[in-house]
Amino acid sequence: MINLHHLRLFRAVARDGTLTGAARSLNLSQSALSAQIKTLEASLGNDLFERRGRGLVLTEAGRIALDHAEAIFRTADDLTATLKHTGAARRALRVGSLATLSRNFQIGFLEPLIGRPDVEVVLRSGSQGELLRALEALSLDxxxxxxxxxxxxxxxxxxxxxxxxxxxxxGLPNPDLQAKGVADLLADEPLILPTPETALRASFDGLVESLGLVLKIAAEADDMAMLRLLARTGAGLAVIPPIVVRDELASGMLVEYARLDRISEGFFAVTLQRRFPNPLVAELLSAFSGAQK
Known part of the structure; x- marks a missing residue:
């Protein structure tokens, strides 16, 4: 059985990042603290830290152990409230999302877990590089x-x-646009476009070149949420996946005038090959795959 005292000492070292600092805060000798950590590692059958320079960094097993330790101590601090509900431990799923990604798509993907009493979904947004570094550091699942x-x-x-x-x-409802084809809409109407560095814009520019058109660009944005808002203000026709404006299309606030052939927006999930994967990831991917069939 896991010794909770050892687990508390482990959490202190994980938070401080050094044996010296943690031992000082715990009022223990460094050698005593090191021995306690080694005992815990032996009981778990895995190294929890690896040394980098003068500090200690959690291994993958260590990060998982810390997640469980935090859950254990949260439960201990709030035992009465836990027993009033189900008594089940809450599991965390840490999700990173590209800042420019469709919010509707994100919610649709996470929907099977949202609101579940045994799951806490932690959402973070950022650039691709930031998110992938966090994934490699095991701070995202x-x-x-x-x-x-x-x-x-x-x-x-x-x-x-x-x-x-x-x-x-x-774009906004306009009866005069209903009978127009794609080429006329692109040539005649002001357009709201993704910025040039996006994959979607590259595909769109290829379509425009093949049609030999000169565009009237009203606005550009790298954020799907901003493209959606610009379309709602009537700035022009937005080049956008309908899923991004699903609610506006359903209410009639916006109208889908034409589908752009040969252009699509891909949505991907990136995970890491891990010895101890978060089981919620496989559960979520399976649920989403099943919903698409």
């Missing part, structure tokens, strides 16, 4: 993105192709 990260033979990334969404021209 999964990254949602529309950009496929580069991989090589030594890469530990696992790429899960979640969905391929169509892209359309979407």
């Amino acid at each position: 999964i990254v949602l993105t529309n950009l496929v990260p580069a991989r090589d033979a030594s890469s530990r990334y696992l790429i899960h192709n979640l969905s391929e969404q169509p892209v359309s021209l979407v």
Whole structure:
């Protein structure tokens, strides 16, 4: 059985990052604290720390142990409230999402876990580089993105192709536009476009070049939420996946005027090859895959 005293000492070392600092705060000798940590590692059958310079960094097993330790002590601090409910331990799923990714898609992907009393979903957003570094540091369990990260033979990334969404021209209701084809809409109407560095814009520019059109660009944005808001203000027709404006299309606030053939937006989940994967990741991927069939 795990000694909770050892677990508390382990948490202190994990938070401080050094044996010296943790021993000082715990009023223990460094050698005594080191011996207690080694006893805990032996009982768990895994090294919990690896030394880097003068500090200690959690191993993958150590990070998992810390997650469970935090859950154990949270439960101990709030035992009465826990017993009034189900008494079940809450598990955490740490999700990173590209800051420009569709919020509707994110919610749709996470929906099977949202609101479950035994699950805490922690959401973080950022750039692709920031999220992948956090994934490699094991501070995230999964990254949602529309950009496929580069991989090589030594890469530990696992790429899960979640969905391929169509892209359309979407804007405020206007009866005069209903009869127009794609080429006329692109040539005549002001457009709200993704910024040039996005994958979606690259595909769109290829379509425009093949049609030989000159565009009237009203606005550009790298954020799907901003493209959605610009379309709602009537700045022009947005080049956007309909899933991003699903609610506005359903209410009639916005209208899908034309589907852009040969253009789609890919949505991906990136995980890491891990010895101890978070079981909620597999559960979520399975639920989403089943919902798509």
